[in-house]
Amino acid sequence: MSFTVLIPARLASTRLPNKPLADIGGKPMIVRVAERAKQSGAAQVVVAADAPEILQACAVHGVRAVATRADHPSGSDRLAEACEQLNLDGEHVIVNVQGDEPLIDPALINAVAGILAQQNMAQMGTAAHTIHSLEDFTNPNVVKVITDMQGLALTFSRAPLPWWRDGFADGIAALPTNPAPLRHIGIYSYRAAFLRAFPTLPPAPLEQCEALEQLRALWHGYRIAVHVAAQAPGPGVDTAQDLARVRKLWAS
Numbered sequence: 001m002s003f004t005v006l007i008p009a010r011l012a013s014t015r016l017p018n019k020p021l022a023d024i025g026g027k028p029m030i031v032r033v034a035e036r037a038k039q040s041g042a043a044q045v046v047v048a049a050d051a052p053e054i055l056q057a058c059a060v061h062g063v064r065a066v067a068t069r070a071d072h073p074s075g076s077d078r079l080a081e082a083c084e085q086l087n088l089d090g091e092h093v094i095v096n097v098q099g100d101e102p103l104i105d106p107a108l109i110n111a112v113a114g115i116l117a118q119q120n121m122a123q124m125g126t127a128a129h130t131i132h133s134l135e136d137f138t139n140p141n142v143v144k145v146i147t148d149m150q151g152l153a154l155t156f157s158r159a160p161l162p163w164w165r166d167g168f169a170d171g172i173a174a175l176p177t178n179p180a181p182l183r184h185i186g187i188y189s190y191r192a193a194f195l196r197a198f199p200t201l202p203p204a205p206l207e208q209c210e211a212l213e214q215l216r217a218l219w220h221g222y223r224i225a226v227h228v229a230a231q232a233p234g235p236g237v238d239t240a241q242d243l244a245r246v247r248k249l250w251a252s
Helices: 029-038 052-060 075-086 106-118 134-138 192-200 205-210 215-219 240-251
Strands: 003-009 044-049 065-067 093-096 124-130 144-147 153-157 182-191 224-229
Touching: 003 029, 003 075, 029 044, 029 052, 029 106, 044 052, 044 075, 052 065, 065 075, 075 093, 075 192, 093 106, 093 192, 106 124, 106 182, 106 224, 124 144, 144 182, 144 224, 153 215, 153 224, 182 192, 182 224, 205 215
Parallel strands: 003 044, 003 093, 044 065, 124 224
Antiparallel strands: 093 182, 124 182, 144 153
């Protein structure tokens, strides 16, 4: 199946300024992400950038990039603009790989792209993995997803899900086992026509409450297929501490 990887890259970051240009093993992080994505089965890998500095860094290292507006409210809005610029067919599959995931597994990219072919009723695809620690289960920064019997998302939440009524009567002391809790992984696939339409959908109240953009799709009746990965992905980079950790892993 032919698909395109689009990588949104924004220079401004409240927690880590100039994050896409942060050095990892002698190359900017955005370049490292693109290089990992090129190891997948993608027909092309394109960075959607908001600043000349990112475009220049990509050009130096032979990574294709397109300039997008700096005022997009989200990564999906940025990718919708890039999709228009690339003139992609409406049925063409696009995988949104975050620009702060330099250790992303190319096999995960392939799986999230392929799940749309397996789930014809879904307009989006994403991924998850089993949660094994109470700390992650109760952490609001760890997003959980619940799926139906067909592997389609029922909901996403920052709350501990599923809520084990009897087991949690005296507090959360153990993980539920049936179904096991799933941690959402922030990678998405879309058909190009849906990606173009998504930013035009009105924001959903539940999306604004949870601060989870994918809830907009569910709110408006669209379906999201979930690939359950065997293991957690490599760490992403949100803070200076994350960057130091990834640099250490890269060096090793």
